[in-house]
Amino acid sequence: MLKDFKAFVMRGSVVDLAVGVIIGAAFGSIVKSLVDDILMPPIGLASGGIDFANKFIVLKDGAKAAAPYASLADAKAAGAVTMNYGLFVNQTVTFLIVAAAIFLVVKLVARLQVPVAVPTAPSTKGCPFCATQIPIAAKRCPNCTSQL
Numbered sequence: 001m002l003k004d005f006k007a008f009v010m011r012g013s014v015v016d017l018a019v020g021v022i023i024g025a026a027f028g029s030i031v032k033s034l035v036d037d038i039l040m041p042p043i044g045l046a047s048g049g050i051d052f053a054n055k056f057i058v059l060k061d062g063a064k065a066a067a068p069y070a071s072l073a074d075a076k077a078a079g080a081v082t083m084n085y086g087l088f089v090n091q092t093v094t095f096l097i098v099a100a101a102i103f104l105v106v107k108l109v110a111r112l113q114v115p116v117a118v119p120t121a122p123s124t125k126g127c128p129f130c131a132t133q134i135p136i137a138a139k140r141c142p143n144c145t146s147q148l
Contacts, residue, residue: 034101055086
C-alpha cells in the first residue's frame with residue numbers, strides 16, 4: 001500500500017499540481033500586496049477616502065435598543081440583524097481591482113517572455129542524384145531530370 005501511495009505521489013501530474021498550488025499561493029500574496037500597497041492608496045486619495053464598510057440596513061433592531069446605530073460594529077454589538085450592502089460593495093470593488101491587477105501582471109509577464117520559434121515542416125528535399133534542393137512533392141528533378 002505504501003508503494004502504491006509513493007507511486008501515486010511521484011507521478012508527474014501530482015507533483016506539477018503541488019508546484020502550481022504553491023506558486024499560486026505565492027502569486028496571490030504578490031497580487032494582494034500590489035492591490036493593498038500600490039493601487040489602493042492612490043484610489044483612496046482620488047475617491048476622497050470613501051468607505052462603504054459602515055453602510056447597512058437594519059432589518060431587525062437588537063435586544064439592546066440603541067437605534068439608530070452609528071456603525072456596523074455598534075449594530076452587531078446590540079444584536080441587530082443587518083443587511084451589509086456596504087461590505088458587499090467593498091468586496092466587489094476589491095475584486096475588480098484585483099482582477100485588473102492580475103490582468104496587468106499577466107500582460108507584463110507575456111510581454112517579457114521570449115517567443116519560441118515553432119519549427120516548420122521542410123518544404124524541400126535533396127535530390128539523391130545531383131544534390132540540389134527540390135520540392136518535396138517532385139517526382140522528377142528539374143535540374144538533372146532524374147526520376148525520383
